[in-house]
Amino acid sequence: MEAATTHHQAEPPARKRVLDLLARATRTDMETVFNALVTKPNHERLRGPETGLVMVRGRMGGGGAAFNLGEATVTRATIRFTDGTVGHSYRLGTDKRAAELAAIFDALWQQDSTHQLVEDKLLKPVEEKLSAEQTKRAAQTAATKVEFFTMVRGED
């Protein structure tokens, strides 16, 4: 049931998770997996890799109307395999090679023959690494939480 509805826009498609993770994978993460591929895919560049800007918005008061906070560099790429599979990537920063690799892995993830490999060798390790980093940051922050105590003065 769930799988049949994934192409609808109402809920985030499974591919969103893939693109989100690939945006956070380091170039080294991707190069390592790519270099270990037994057969390298042939791809043509449909767009980019190219660097541009995204205007980042904030909200006045934190939750109110939008305003333009400032821009961020973003690099994107779109590639196509000879069988017609198209891969996209968008990521913060200016690393064009990383953007191209991410688009290749997006396409590899869509193909039956390489889907599981991308999941196991790249997406899951990246997910685990991000989760570990987040947990560590939270634990470091938690250690700086103030524990107030009350000084009792006089007799009562």
Next chain:
Amino acid sequence: MYVAVKGGETAIANAHRLLADRRRGDRNLPAITIEQLIEQLGLGVDRVMAEASLFDRSLAALALKQSRGDMIEAIFLLRAYRTTLPRFGTSKPVETGSMQVERRVSATYKDLPGGQLLGPTFDYTHRLLDPSLLEDGMVDQAVERPGTPDHVMRVSDILDGEGLIEPDGEMPEDHVAGDLTREPMEFPMQRDLRLQALARGDEGFLLALAYSTQRGYGRTHPFVGEIRMGLVEVELEVPELGFTVSLGEIRVTECQMVNQFKGSAKAPPQFTRGYGLVFGQSERKAMAMSLVDRALRADEFGEDRLAPAQDEEFVISHCDNVQATGFVEHLKLPHYVDFQAELDLVRRMRARHAAEMNRDIDKEAAE
């Protein structure tokens, strides 16, 4: 009159070579790397990003290295770079309420959901120079306290429950957020454009204005409702995919200033708010921004505009340090012809002045 003058090419080329030499400094010392700047002078890198209005730590660090640590020069370099890039789109507004919080303090509530999280702060240090940093000694790892972190509730939501505080700040439904980088400035200005200008404004200028409001020039009776710093997601709607992609996280600092307001014919007594949001870890700037944001909202609350910090055109027109430095520093460029003309004028005025003086003396003598 405009006279083109040529010459100076060799001097300029040699000056730039000398600049590169001085930038490198003593060749016996290792050259500083971009990674070192990002890791060890991170707050300087953050300031360059914030005031350049471009989030990219590597490029900001490169700019800082190229400018020999001159902040405004680095900001200028980054601003110039951004003009060479196309714009892919506009992100969804970042949700600071769901920030991965690295610091959160409130000066209005001691015990609030999520607690007081000090994070990596200079507060409560003794401001004594630390000679141990002269050596490249071992530094202890940060302490960790494992466990599921509590949800860090926004302070403005607490007061909002009682209706004692104004809401977040709305614009008309069909309003599209203005963009200073695309449209020329016009006054009076809407709050969204002012916030964009303040977010990229000079920290020193905004700090001084914020300070002036505390000292009585447009008093706003502020309390820090909350300061939070941490990571927020940048999400972009991608048409070719038909869904929103999360591009990564950026670090921002947010300040919710809560201000006392005695009420007016328009509104009952309540707390009003000023808002600050800045790229990177930059608490001083976020606080200054929120104070100036509130001061500039004088008209909304029927307050008299008497102080510099309340003067929208004055504040917004002068808070951009790249514009400011451009106009101030252009004075050092050759003005030979202008000055020759002025010199000639002053000579003639003096001659006339002297003639008039002599005539008066002669007249007095005759009488």
